Structure formats: C-alpha cells, structure tokens
Amino acid sequence: MAITEPLEFPFTIISVDIGGTKMHGAVVHYDETGPTIESELLVSTHAEEGGEAVLEVLAGLISDLKREASLEPVAIGIGTAGRVYSQSGSIAFANSLLPGWSGQPVAAYVNERFDVPVAVLNDVQAHALGEARFGAARGKRNCLMIAAGTGLGGAVITQGNLLLGQHGFAGEFGHTFSPEAKGLLCSCGKTSHIECVASGSGIESRYFELTGEDLSGTAISHRADDGEEAARTIIEQAGYALGACIGTWCNIFDTEMVILGGSVCNAGQLWLDALKRGLASQLAECYSDLSVVLATLGANAPIYGAAEYALAKLKGNL
Template structure:
C-alpha cells in the first residue's frame, strides 16, 4: 500500500485553511504535509470568497506537483446541501455566501472529486475517525466556542440531515435558558447559557463587567474562577450544568457511544476545563439522562485544530466509496 493524499479545506468566517493531507500507508493518523492560510474577508461577499478558496486549492496543488490527490474535501461554514455541496444557507457573518455553488463549481473547474460538508460536521468526522471517538460505533460531538454547534457520527458517517442542517445542538431548548434570547433570533436555547459569549454576558448581567471598558468573555470568567472567585464560580457552574443537561436531552434522543466536547472554549483557555466546569457538566448530565445512559462517557476532543481538515478528508474518502 502507498500513502494516499487528499486536499482539505476548512472555510471559516475569519480564515480559509488549505492543506494536503497524507494518509500514511501504515495506517497512521493522517496529517498535513502542506498547509496554507488566507483571511476569508467574508465582508467582500460570496463570490470573492469562492475565488479565494479556488485560488487556495490551486496554489496548494501547484505547490505539491509530485503529489496526486484523490480529491478535495471541504468543511464549510453555513448549511451545506448534502446532495450537491452548494451552500444552502448562511447567516450574516458570511454575506452572500448562501447560494454559492461551492461543490458544483469546484468540481467543474478542478476536474477532481469534491465533497463538501459543514465545518462542525467535518470537525466531528475528524474526532470520530482519528480522535477520541476512534473505533466507537457512534459519537456525539459538541463544539463550544463563541457559539455552540455539533454533529452526530454513526458508523463513520456524519448525519447531515435532509437540508444539510442537522447538528444545530446549540439551538435546542434548555430549561436554564427559558426566555433568554438566542443569537439565532429565537429564545430558550442552550447556546444562550453555555457558550463562551454567554458566560461573559451572564457574569456581566449578574455582577457587572470584569473590565468596565468591554463586555466580559468566557475566559475572563474562567480566570476569575481559577483564582477562587465565588461569583465567577457560580456562573461557570451554571453554564456547565446547562450544557450537561442538554447533553442529557441529546443522549436521550441519539444514545451515542461517547460524547466528545471540543471547540475554542474547551481548547483555548489555559485550563478552561476546570474541575468546577467538569463537575457541573456531569451533574447536569446526570439530572437529565435516562437510566441506561447515565454512564455514557463525556470526553474532551484530542485533535484540536487539525480535526476539521482530517474530517473533511474523511468526508471526501467516504464520497468515493
């Protein structure tokens, strides 16, 4: 067996990462042998972003003339049409991104197989295939950052949903959020009480800003919690408990073999994964999960930044089968 190569792209609201991923012949973890990054400059509109993506892919392929890629796997911000790989829906963070025929145009222009999946779905595929979810029947992933997203992977395939919109785990009703407005325009959602943004907002609402010159963010509150501050500890506890309770709801629906938490809030803080937060998550989970599901492991993702690139490559490989 020879090494295999896939071109992977991770399209976010702020940057476009492009890589050539090598799958070692010995079955080892896939890893980038080439990486490049450009700003998304989303405000320039969907067509400009598309041109930047295509140029990035072409540059990556040209920079690696001795590598023959099996195709291009893409994890993209927005809702991706599972049938075509076009962008079916995007919010105001990516103006004009909705409707971009990402998969179809790249397929035609590049003459290569192209498979597109949502960015959070790509992340989950990475963790399920090569991270802490490796070898598990099913993996429920939640990404906790400025917002909360998620994805469910069973038998190695990510559930995309009919419109590509499956996995909006941050936008389910959570008792702790009842009545609180959510960034999506609705109310009562998990994201409103457990994301990094929400943790900062909850602190400010209850106790006033940590730094009077700007709204607090999750890390501010976590830093105070580490230092033993009782008010910050209360907020962190409440956010963790709410997240755990929603994980319980999700387990009652999906019954995954393992739950994997990832994303900026989990990975970026110096020790965001504080014992307060962990204990609170487990307490919330125990309060909601049905008896046969009480012992479902809640793990921390192990791949960090490479997860979406690995997952995008896996999605491409699955599309070739």
C-alpha cells in the same frame, strides 16, 4: 461524484476548513497506513468582504495546495461554518461571522475551477468525523460531538458514519430548548436555546447582563478561578445547562462517547463538574458506561474529517 474504478494507494485529497477568521487548508496523503498531512497553509478568510470574495480566497488556497501536493488530488473536501446542503454542497445558512456566505454554491464553484470531485460539509461535522476516525473516538461507532466555541455546534456519528439527515443539517444541538436560556434570543432568530447560555458568546452576554462588564470568556473563567461570585455563577450555569442537554441527546441517540471541543472546554474544573452534574440529572441510568472526553486532534480534526467525507462521497458511500 462516485467513481467506478477502485482507488489505489497512494493518493492525495486537498482538505480545507473555512472559519469566520481563518481558512486552514492541507494536502492529505493516503497510503496503506492511513492518512497523513503532507503540507498545510493558513490564510485569512476575509469574511467581511462577502461570500464571493471568500470563494476567491478559497480558490487561491486550493491552487497553492495543489502546487505543493506530491500527487494530483483525487478529490477536494471542504468543511465550513454554516449549514450545508449535503447533496449540492451549497450553503443553506451562515450567520453574521460569514456575511453573504448563505446561498454560495461552494462545491459547484470549486468543481468548475479545478475539475476535481468536491464534497462540502459543516465544520463541526468535519471535526466530529476526524475525531471519530483518528482522534478521541477512534474505534468508537456511536458518538456525539459538541463544539462550544463562539456558537454551539454539534454532530452525530452513528454506526461509524456521519449522520447527515434529510438536507445535511443533522446535529445542530445548539438550537435545543433549555430552561436556563428561557426567553433569551438565539443567533438563529428563535428564543430559549442552549447556545444562549452555553456558548462562548452566551457566557460573555450573561456575564455582561449580570455585572455590566464586557469581558472575554477567558477573562471570565480566570475570574471564576479567582473565586469571583458572578463569574462562578455564569460558568456553572453554562456547564450545568449544557450537561443537562447532553444527557437528553444521549438518551435519544444511545451514545457511547461524547466528544467536547471548542474554546469553552478551557473554562476549567468548575465548568466540567457542573456539566457532569447536569448530565447526571438527565441521563438514563442504563448509560453508566458513557464516556465524556475532550477532542484531541485540534485544528487537524476538521482537515481529516473533510478528507474522509470527500473520500466516502468519491466511493459512493454517502
């Protein structure tokens, strides 16, 4: 989708973040000072109606954003839950939060509807790129993003750019072996992965196994804050196991900064202290300058990230 003419300011890119519940779209306006969000819309994904219905919702959202854009968009960037083939922009795999999303040719469909270059990437990759360019890791060149929400996603920024890998799947850290998760069945179908203990759904399942009570992650954190032993055990285990894995990943990637995002990051000081102990247990001594920070851009990070990804593809930089 590369263009041959140099892009001149100002221009706009339509950017969309597709989650299992909500679809967030925005018009991102670029000028000499950088990108700003010019207008945004939030709609229900209607995931339960299947993949083709989600494509219809996506097309409707893009039409509405196009009408609001001050300039005709030069590209469309889309971040979505699931694994995305980076070349074709189609969905290789999506879990039960988006039934029927696997196999959907998202980029081809949107390109045909709107006749504009389209780039599609995984939502955590989009989040990481947004934070690396304009948020918590602005100015950093080598970072990892760990998103601990319902699942456990990740992404790698290396030399300032997103690491895609052979297919586009690089950074799926949630599917790393963890001794604390030994024998537990993961959302990917394999066993013993860190997602089983360190994600929000993992914390809820482990607490249920221990107590027989079905509580939300937020309620479990509150109980841990109140000193309940079972809740403290589960939250500490989640933090420690994740920290240990992060230490291993940093040893592999020679990372400068780790950005933590997702709802589990609200689990409090007990979780964070355990994460730091786990990290110290595995991280090589030579990484004493590693910083671990919380994401700062919130829901705007994947919007900026998907726009930047589309821009990089447009310029032929990917």
